[in-house]
Amino acid sequence: MARQLAHSQPGSLRLELRLDPSPKRIRVVHDGECLVDTIGASLGYATGRHPDYLMPADDVEWGRLLVETAAQSDPFGSYHAIQIDSSRVTIGKRYVDGAAAGLVSFAFDRMDAWFEEDEQIHFHPRDPYRRVEVIESSRQVEVTVNGELLACSDRPRLVTETGLPARWYIPRIDVDWSKLVPSTTSSGCQYKGDASWWHVEPRDGDRLTDVVWG
Numbered sequence: 001m002a003r004q005l006a007h008s009q010p011g012s013l014r015l016e017l018r019l020d021p022s023p024k025r026i027r028v029v030h031d032g033e034c035l036v037d038t039i040g041a042s043l044g045y046a047t048g049r050h051p052d053y054l055m056p057a058d059d060v061e062w063g064r065l066l067v068e069t070a071a072q073s074d075p076f077g078s079y080h081a082i083q084i085d086s087s088r089v090t091i092g093k094r095y096v097d098g099a100a101a102g103l104v105s106f107a108f109d110r111m112d113a114w115f116e117e118d119e120q121i122h123f124h125p126r127d128p129y130r131r132v133e134v135i136e137s138s139r140q141v142e143v144t145v146n147g148e149l150l151a152c153s154d155r156p157r158l159v160t161e162t163g164l165p166a167r168w169y170i171p172r173i174d175v176d177w178s179k180l181v182p183s184t185t186s187s188g189c190q191y192k193g194d195a196s197w198w199h200v201e202p203r204d205g206d207r208l209t210d211v212v213w214g
């Protein structure tokens with residue numbers, strides 16, 4: 001059964017917290033070792049964040065893990081930082097009170113691999129409350145900057161995602177690449193995959209930084 005809390009911080013938006021038990025077997029692998037293998041994980045939600053897996057401390061293979069540092073706090077409660085060996089690099093949290101008391105979380109991007117059942121997941125846990133649809137269309141879509149045509153396609157795809165504006169995605173062959181400059185920015189999405197980014201340099205006007213991704 002979900003545990004839900006709500007509170008506000010001075011000068012901030014209302015902060016909603018929720019812990020939802022997950023029916024999935026969750027495994028976390030780091031440096032060739034399985035640190036967690038559990039069927040008791042919960043998805044932890046905080047306003048404005050992707051969900052995180054929080055797992056029973058008893059299901060963690062502590063081995064080389066050291067719990068040091070004085071207690072700190074975040075929206076889910078007070079915790080001790082989890083570190084590996086003597087690296088002093090924090091890789092997770094063990095909660096000692098609050099909504100997540102008795103649970104452990106690990107930084108998703110500092111682990112080598114995460115598995116839901118036997119399927120590896122990337123970037124962040126899947127959110128069962130988020131829906132993503134990709135729909136083929138024959139509408140003509142044009143993209144312009146200062147009157148210059150950057151792309152024109154009659155075979156776009158409409159991507160709708162819970163909580164985000166609808167986006168038109170255009171086949172690369174229908175883009176004028178002469179007006180784009182590669183960026184060093186990259187990003188990733190559990191649903192859409194890895195993305196590279198580009199700047200737009202219109203003939204008339206200043207460069208538009210990181211406004212194109214694919």
